[in-house]
Amino acid sequence: MKITSVEAIHLRAEDPLIELFDGSYDDCVLVVRTDSGCVGIGEAESMAPAIQAIVRGPSAHNHARALSAVLVGADPSDPVDLWHRMYESTNYIGRRGLAMHAIGGIDLALWDLRGKIEGKPVHELLGGARRDRVPAYGTIYPMAQTPEEVRAQIAEGQARNLRHFKFAADPWWMDDLAVTGRLLAAARRQAGDAAHLIVDAALSYRTAAEGLYLFPIFRDVGIWFLEAPLPLDDLEGHLEMSRHGIPIGVGDLGLTHVREFVEMMDRGGASICQPDISQVGGFTGIQQIAAAAYERGKRVITHGYKTNIEIAANLHFLAAQPNEEPLEFSLSRSPLRWNTTREHFPVEEDGCVRVPQGPGLGVTLNEETIERYRFAQ
Numbered sequence: 268m269k270i271t272s273v274e275a276i277h278l279r280a281e282d283p284l285i286e287l288f289d290g291s292y293d294d295c296v297l298v299v300r301t302d303s304g305c306v307g308i309g310e311a312e313s314m315a316p317a318i319q320a321i322v323r324g325p326s327a328h329n330h331a332r333a334l335s336a337v338l339v340g341a342d343p344s345d346p347v348d349l350w351h352r353m354y355e356s357t358n359y360i361g362r363r364g365l366a367m368h369a370i371g372g373i374d375l376a377l378w379d380l381r382g383k384i385e386g387k388p389v390h391e392l393l394g395g396a397r398r399d400r401v402p403a404y405g406t407i408y409p410m411a412q413t414p415e416e417v418r419a420q421i422a423e424g425q426a427r428n429l430r431h432f433k434f435a436a437d438p439w440w441m442d443d444l445a446v447t448g449r450l451l452a453a454a455r456r457q458a459g460d461a462a463h464l465i466v467d468a469a470l471s472y473r474t475a476a477e478g479l480y481l482f483p484i485f486r487d488v489g490i491w492f493l494e495a496p497l498p499l500d501d502l503e504g505h506l507e508m509s510r511h512g513i514p515i516g517v518g519d520l521g522l523t524h525v526r527e528f529v530e531m532m533d534r535g536g537a538s539i540c541q542p543d544i545s546q547v548g549g550f551t552g553i554q555q556i557a558a559a560a561y562e563r564g565k566r567v568i569t570h571g572y573k574t575n576i577e578i579a580a581n582l583h584f585l586a587a588q589p590n591e592e593p594l595e596f597s598l599s600r601s602p603l604r605w606n607t608t609r610e611h612f613p614v615e616e617d618g619c620v621r622v623p624q625g626p627g628l629g630v631t632l633n634e635e636t637i638e639r640y641r642f643a644q
Contacts, residue, residue, distance in 0.1 A: 268305070268384065270343050273335040273373060274298045275322040277315035279642040280602050287409055288435070288469055291572055291599035294607065295319070296632070297372040301343060305383050308632055309375025310576045310607075312545045313368035316644065321357070321369040330359035334369055344384060346377035350551040367523040367548050374549025375580050375628070382627030389583040389628055393550065396586040400619035403596040404431035404463060406572060412439075412446075414453035421457040424598055430618040431593065432458055433465035433494070440471065440481070448484040455488045463593070467494040470520055475504035482511055492539055495520045499527075502535040509536030516541045518556075519570035523547050525555040532563050543570040544580050553584060561589070571595040574607035578620075579628040582612070586622040594620055606636045 275295055282292035295315035299307040311318050324333025337356045341349060350370065357366040382389045390396040405424035411417045424432055434454065440447045455464060466485060472478030478496045485493065492514040497504045499521045509515045516539035517531050523546050531537045540560045544553050557567045567588065569581045572595065581594055596614060597604055605611070608630040612620050623629025 268301050268303045268343060270299060270338045270341050271302050272300045273322055273338050274300070275315065275319040275369075275372070276637065277319065277642040278603055278607070278637065278640040279315075280640050282601070284409065287437075289408060289599060289601070291597060291601040291604045294573055294603050295372060296576070296607070296637070297322070297376045299338070299343065299373065299376040299380055301380070305380060307343070307376035307378070307380025307383065307627065308576060308630070309372045309379065309549065309580070310545055310573055311368045311372030312543050312573055312577070313365060313372075315642070317365050318369045318372065321360070321366060322373070328359070330356065332356040334373060338373070343377060343380050346374060346381055347551050349377055350374055350548060354548075363523045363527070367552065368546050371545045371547055371549040371552060374551050375545060375576070378550045379627035386626050388624055388626065389550065389580075390586040390622060393554070393583065393587040396622060397589065398586055398591060399622050399624075400615075400617075401582055401585045401594045401622060402431070402591070402618055403429060403594045403614050403620050404433055404465065405429040405596050405598045406433045406435065406467070407598055408435035409437060410434045410450065412450070414449055417450050417453045418457040421454055427598075428614040428616055428618055429596065430461070431463040431465075433467055433595070435467040435469050436471045438471050441477070444480060444484065447481070448487070451484060451488045463491040464488060465491050465494060468496040470495055470498055472496050473498075475501070475507040478508055479511060482513060485513055492516050494541060499531070502530065505531065505535035505537060509538065514538045516568065518542045519546075525552070525559055528556050529559050532560065532565055537565070539566045539568055541568055541570045544584060545573065545577055550580070550584065557588065566590070566592060568592045569595065572597045572599065574603055575605070575610060575612060575630055576608060576628065578612050579608075579610070579623050579630045582620060582622045583628065596620065602636070603640060606633055609633045
């Protein structure tokens with residue numbers, strides 16, 4: 268069996284709140300086809316036109332190759348070997364960032380393809396599932412601006428059987444800390460004392476001192492952990508924030524390589540790695556990050572705010588890990604979030620999502636959605 272083509276498809280839906288930080292309305296789906304007719308799919312959390320350019324080229328030279336040129340004609344049965352070929356063939360254009368995003372989306376498709384070839388779910392290829400259900404938390408963005416509306420947001424998630432929640436912050440949280448405190452307190456009342464509440468600061472704070480102003484509020488409402496508080500170059504700031512009793516999670520807003528996560532753990536005090544599986548080199552890359560984290564006694568809680576392709580990928584990864592960690596379950600209203608695949612992953616009554624058991628990722632593209640939202644340059 269040989270790879271015959273690699274396609275990067277740009278999907279885009281109209282975003283009514285496009286000025287906000289919500290990437291779920293724009294996506295890049297990767298499709299790897301073979302001469303046998305077997306197809307693998309993945310996606311990349313990135314800028315789709317840039318991923319398309321890295322995939323299709325043309326190549327500049329042997330260390331700045333288009334990824335399609337690396338893969339077409341290759342045997343798809345060993346995703347790890349192909350990952351290293353892609354990585355080594357793009358080192359001139361970047362061993363981090365966009366190149367890793369493109370490699371990551373393709374790697375997901377290659378593992379999906381291998382699973383289909385062998386008739387096995389990806390979690391079996393990763394060493395075997397330790398669980399067939401994963402607890403979920405719902406990500407809510409943007410946060411409403413009255414206590415009543417915040418409680419309604421939580422209630423909507425509870426109607427989907429979610430028990431735990433994450434709010435992504437906006438800079439306006441810093442304008443009036445008393446208001447922010449009341450909003451988070453309303454979320455806690457609605458969610459209940461047993462619920463985990465997470466705050467994704469989304470790089471809202473310019474300095475550790477600024478972010479620490481919110482820590483009394485976070486302690487009062489019992490925040491489980493704080494995600495992405497500072498610019499990722501500020502290792503010293505992360506280390507300072509880590510000393511104040513609330514676990515710090517990092518990774519989903521710019522880290523793409525295992526060495527970056529190692530630096531953040533070793534020098535920045537991060538206790539939770541939050542890789543986006545599509546940004547860090549897919550299954551091959553995230554396994555490197557997980558190994559480094561476990562060596563240091565750290566946790567790995569995956570990021571995921573795209574479509575059911577990434578939901579499926581995260582479920583396979585989390586199912587195979589030694590410790591149970593939660594699945595991020597985006598509550599975005601984007602049609603891409605819910606309709607890019609024919610399969611859906613509902614949260615069941617116990618607050619968990621079932622791990623796919625079909626070959627590969629266990630998802631197939633909804634061609635109607637692909638054609639409706641395909642973005643033509």
